[in-house]
Amino acid sequence: MDIIDKLRDIVGERATASPAERLCYSSDASMVSGTPDYVVRPLSTAEVSDVVGLAAAEGVPVTARGAGTGLAGGAVALRGGIVLDLSGMDRIVEMDLANLAVVVEPGVVQARLNERLRPHGFFFPPDPGSANFCTLGGLIANNGSGMRSVKYGTTRNYVLDLEVVLADGSVVRTGSRTLKAAAGYDLTRLFIGSEGTLGVITQAVLRVAPLPKARRLVIASFSSAEEAGRAVAATFASGIVPSACEILDRTTVAVLRRCDPGLRLPDGDVLLFEVDGSEGAVVEAAEEIAAVCSPTASSVMTASGEKEMEEIWAARRLVGAAVSRLDPTKSRIYVGEDVGVPIKEIPALIREVAEISERFRLPAMKYGHIGDGNLHVALFIDVLDAREWARLEGAADAIHRAAIRLGGTVSSEHGIGAARAEYMMEQVGSGALSVMRAIKRALDPKGIMNPGKLGLDDDHGPPSGGEG
Amino acid sequence: MDIIDKLRDIVGERATASPAERLCYSSDASMVSGTPDYVVRPLSTAEVSDVVGLAAAEGVPVTARGAGTGLAGGAVALRGGIVLDLSGMDRIVEMDLANLAVVVEPGVVQARLNERLRPHGFFFPPDPGSANFCTLGGLIANNGSGMRSVKYGTTRNYVLDLEVVLADGSVVRTGSRTLKAAAGYDLTRLFIGSEGTLGVITQAVLRVAPLPKARRLVIASFSSAEEAGRAVAATFASGIVPSACEILDRTTVAVLRRCDPGLRLPDGDVLLFEVDGSEGAVVEAAEEIAAVCSPTASSVMTASGEKEMEEIWAARRLVGAAVSRLDPTKSRIYVGEDVGVPIKEIPALIREVAEISERFRLPAMKYGHIGDGNLHVALFIDVLDAREWARLEGAADAIHRAAIRLGGTVSSEHGIGAARAEYMMEQVGSGALSVMRAIKRALDPKGIMNPGKLGLDDDHGPPSGGEG
Numbered sequence: 001m002d003i004i005d006k007l008r009d010i011v012g013e014r015a016t017a018s019p020a021e022r023l024c025y026s027s028d029a030s031m032v033s034g035t036p037d038y039v040v041r042p043l044s045t046a047e048v049s050d051v052v053g054l055a056a057a058e059g060v061p062v063t064a065r066g067a068g069t070g071l072a073g074g075a076v077a078l079r080g081g082i083v084l085d086l087s088g089m090d091r092i093v094e095m096d097l098a099n100l101a102v103v104v105e106p107g108v109v110q111a112r113l114n115e116r117l118r119p120h121g122f123f124f125p126p127d128p129g130s131a132n133f134c135t136l137g138g139l140i141a142n143n144g145s146g147m148r149s150v151k152y153g154t155t156r157n158y159v160l161d162l163e164v165v166l167a168d169g170s171v172v173r174t175g176s177r178t179l180k181a182a183a184g185y186d187l188t189r190l191f192i193g194s195e196g197t198l199g200v201i202t203q204a205v206l207r208v209a210p211l212p213k214a215r216r217l218v219i220a221s222f223s224s225a226e227e228a229g230r231a232v233a234a235t236f237a238s239g240i241v242p243s244a245c246e247i248l249d250r251t252t253v254a255v256l257r258r259c260d261p262g263l264r265l266p267d268g269d270v271l272l273f274e275v276d277g278s279e280g281a282v283v284e285a286a287e288e289i290a291a292v293c294s295p296t297a298s299s300v301m302t303a304s305g306e307k308e309m310e311e312i313w314a315a316r317r318l319v320g321a322a323v324s325r326l327d328p329t330k331s332r333i334y335v336g337e338d339v340g341v342p343i344k345e346i347p348a349l350i351r352e353v354a355e356i357s358e359r360f361r362l363p364a365m366k367y368g369h370i371g372d373g374n375l376h377v378a379l380f381i382d383v384l385d386a387r388e389w390a391r392l393e394g395a396a397d398a399i400h401r402a403a404i405r406l407g408g409t410v411s412s413e414h415g416i417g418a419a420r421a422e423y424m425m426e427q428v429g430s431g432a433l434s435v436m437r438a439i440k441r442a443l444d445p446k447g448i449m450n451p452g453k454l455g456l457d458d459d460h461g462p463p464s465g466g467e468g
Numbered sequence: 469m470d471i472i473d474k475l476r477d478i479v480g481e482r483a484t485a486s487p488a489e490r491l492c493y494s495s496d497a498s499m500v501s502g503t504p505d506y507v508v509r510p511l512s513t514a515e516v517s518d519v520v521g522l523a524a525a526e527g528v529p530v531t532a533r534g535a536g537t538g539l540a541g542g543a544v545a546l547r548g549g550i551v552l553d554l555s556g557m558d559r560i561v562e563m564d565l566a567n568l569a570v571v572v573e574p575g576v577v578q579a580r581l582n583e584r585l586r587p588h589g590f591f592f593p594p595d596p597g598s599a600n601f602c603t604l605g606g607l608i609a610n611n612g613s614g615m616r617s618v619k620y621g622t623t624r625n626y627v628l629d630l631e632v633v634l635a636d637g638s639v640v641r642t643g644s645r646t647l648k649a650a651a652g653y654d655l656t657r658l659f660i661g662s663e664g665t666l667g668v669i670t671q672a673v674l675r676v677a678p679l680p681k682a683r684r685l686v687i688a689s690f691s692s693a694e695e696a697g698r699a700v701a702a703t704f705a706s707g708i709v710p711s712a713c714e715i716l717d718r719t720t721v722a723v724l725r726r727c728d729p730g731l732r733l734p735d736g737d738v739l740l741f742e743v744d745g746s747e748g749a750v751v752e753a754a755e756e757i758a759a760v761c762s763p764t765a766s767s768v769m770t771a772s773g774e775k776e777m778e779e780i781w782a783a784r785r786l787v788g789a790a791v792s793r794l795d796p797t798k799s800r801i802y803v804g805e806d807v808g809v810p811i812k813e814i815p816a817l818i819r820e821v822a823e824i825s826e827r828f829r830l831p832a833m834k835y836g837h838i839g840d841g842n843l844h845v846a847l848f849i850d851v852l853d854a855r856e857w858a859r860l861e862g863a864a865d866a867i868h869r870a871a872i873r874l875g876g877t878v879s880s881e882h883g884i885g886a887a888r889a890e891y892m893m894e895q896v897g898s899g900a901l902s903v904m905r906a907i908k909r910a911l912d913p914k915g916i917m918n919p920g921k922l923g924l925d926d927d928h929g930p931p932s933g934g935e936g
Contacts (some may be wrong), residue, residue: 101810408644442909
């Protein structure tokens with residue numbers, strides 16, 4: 001019996017090997033591509049378990065996928081095999097708010113969970129730019145975070161328990177609904193950020209937090225991005241914990257204004273500080289931030305209207321996609337887009353990125369979660385010009401190496417996937433990478449779970465990726 | 469050449485096999501005992517690496533130890549071999565506050581770090597009852613937490629990077645000073661809570677938090693501990709996040725008063741809620757907590773004087789040791805002392821513990837970090853009465869099983885060690901335990917790192933422990 005027939009025995013018509021469908025699943029939001037041999041859309045843990053069990057028996061790779069919003073090729077089937085599209089497993093299974101918990105399937109879209117939580121006065125803090133599309137399974141598998149991790153932490157801090165299908169098809173639970181446990185290895189955190197290389201997440205118990213009663217936004221503008229970076233370091237050193245701390249360099253501000261001329265953003269390189277909490281606390285914190293920024297800022301203003309703040313954040317969320325407004329002949333390519341460094345090194349990183357942009361003659365927008373040391377660099381090129389592609393590759397490589405040299409990371413939140421696998425050895429060192437490989441071999445001895453990712457293969461050369 | 473001579477080649481006179489010294493290292497603060505063959509007091513990572521390398525070559529167990537304050541036998545050499553006393557590696561290596569980080573050796577006492585941080589306006593939030601004695605290495609190896617984890621999270625949330633000596637003597641780093649990274653498996657979190665079974669922590673980069681500007685204490689008293697438990701659940705459901713939420717049942721209150729008659733604590737079963745933040749925020753939060761508790765509380769009062777709050781917390785810290793004041797013929801034995809359950813189950817846990825105390829005719833004090841669902845049960849007996857020892861064992865077992873049945877954990881923060889190893893299978897399930905064992909085998913194939921702990925041995929029977 002053929003593999004496709006065996007898959008159909010498990011999920012019926014929700015398994016396919018049609019070339020058109022396989023092509024649809026051959027990429028994510030990165031430049032990485034790879035066509036699966038089979039696409040399977042399971043609707044239950046039992047189906048996932050049976051499919052992975054079959055894959056193990058046949059020695060076929062399995063790559064889990066949610067909404068395909070990943071920026072590192074994590075959900076791309078580099079070596080063929082089965083893509084498991086988990087977007088159909090999209091039930092919010094239980095609202096257990098008395099335990100500050102919700103139980104979700106991996107295909108639930110992040111924003112939909114928050115819509116369900118809002119009337120109850122709670123929220124799930126991780127808030128990536130793709131919140132309106134990305135699924136929670138992917139968010140967990142990448143340890144995603146976004147704008148509010150500077151105060152609330154990353155996804156890692158909000159997962160109490162996972163149900164995972166292991167490489168042999170068996171199903172395990174990694175935790176419980178108890179908020180605090182010291183009982184053996186932290187398997188929950190091991191699977192978080194493992195990008196589908198150790199198992200497939202089929203259910204998660206997430207911890208939720210109470211919605212803050214008030215928010216306020218401080219908008220400070222500076223004469224250079226580097227100056228803005230210094231203000232970030234000064235703010236944290238003074239003991240303030242904003243709920244978001246974003247940078248929008250002058251190019252980004254120009255793009256945002258072109259999208260929405262009514263947007264109230266000043267000239268220059270801009271920092272957005274959000275503070276949240278009680279009414280009194282946010283007034284106080286906003287004043288403190290303004291006081292720290294004032295000596296070096298060109299302007300400081302505060303927004304407290306819910307509508308005005310929402311407009312600024314909505315624009316901020318779209319900035320990644322909106323850059324083509326600056327020059328319609330250019331497209332943004334997502335490479336080198338997620339570096340991070342220790343807070344103290346933020347000004348140095350901004351300076352280096354500016355130099356790299358100049359050296360490779362590529363315009364670069366710089367924005368991101370600067371309070372975490374996380375800078376999203378948007379590089380854009382004319383995709384019809386092969387020389388610009390070559391320069392793009394050089395610039396992305398230089399940005400990655402600069403981050404590592406500054407004691408940082410090639411990815412703060414988007415993941416390593418295939419796109420950044422080549423940097424793992426340099427960033428984490430051969431010792432740590434050996435430990436990761438030993439864990440991988442122990443839990444997936446046949447190497448069927450999302451192969452080719454994270455630099456875990458001993459022949460961990462990067463995939464060519466394909467450029468377009 | 470004998471092993472002791474080889475050890476002396478590495479650390480000189482800081483290695484010993486003298487019976488007296490070995491005896492001194494044969495227990496921690498639990499009932500578990502086991503005598504090492506050698507005691508080694510290394511002063512550097514290089515020495516730890518050489519000792520572990522030697523142990524690997526000789527096939528000799530290695531058990532790391534800090535201050536010996538552990539309550540589960542985690543630092544006890546169950547199967548002989550080498551005890552590595554890391555308390556001499558006690559340097560605060562670097563205060564890197566611009567990166568919100570400090571670099572410490574494992575032997576630094578928790579409170580000493582906070583003394584160094586205070587003048588700079590920062591603190592390291594994990595705050596166990598043993599803060600004045602316990603070392604940071606042990607805190608990390610157990611994922612310790614204490615009173616403030618209800619708001620700030622456990623040690624897990626404050627470790628950026630670890631230096632670890634692996635089972636073959638090699639040295640790895642697990643992270644960096646960057647606050648946020650998505651770059652492969654979370655080795656930092658894997659070693660946190662692994663209780664020395666995967667490697668020896670020789671250095672840690674910790675994240676620090678700004679000291680809150682104000683604190684306030686709400687003291688509410690109830691007619692029963694169960695009623696108090698319901699008030700805890702109601703407080704969290706209403707979206708308040710206190711910085712501490714402790715329960716002191718009426719027996720505990722009586723003990724505290726006997727220690728310090730001046731202590732301002734009401735009659736009944738008492739909840740202590742601490743709130744911290746800005747001056748305005750704490751006033752507001754204290755009022756909200758009072759409003760939630762008032763309908764069911766016998767009394768609610770608020771303390772804001774630093775001295776008064778400090779007295780109450782200091783007394784709270786001592787309560788574990790102070791119970792013998794209640795009855796000088798009784799001693800507290802640390803068993804069944806660290807269970808935790810989901811918040812919703814707190815009243816049920818309190819009820820079950822009361823029933824168990826009655827059934828086994830053993831007085832029980834109940835106190836602890838109830839906001840995390842973590843209840844410290846203090847059982848006390850006449851240690852000269854063998855029948856009381858037998859009843860104690862039965863009661864502790866019943867408490868552990870009740871916690872598991874309620875979806876909870878046999879340990880919230882003290883660890884599994886040897887004392888609770890027998891419950892691992894029941895609590896985490898055979899699937900998760902198999903994953904832990906696979907990881908253990910992958911990273912420590914010879915099984916030399918702290919053997920006999922966490923239920924990781926395939927013959928994971930509990931040690932007899934010895935009773936006195």
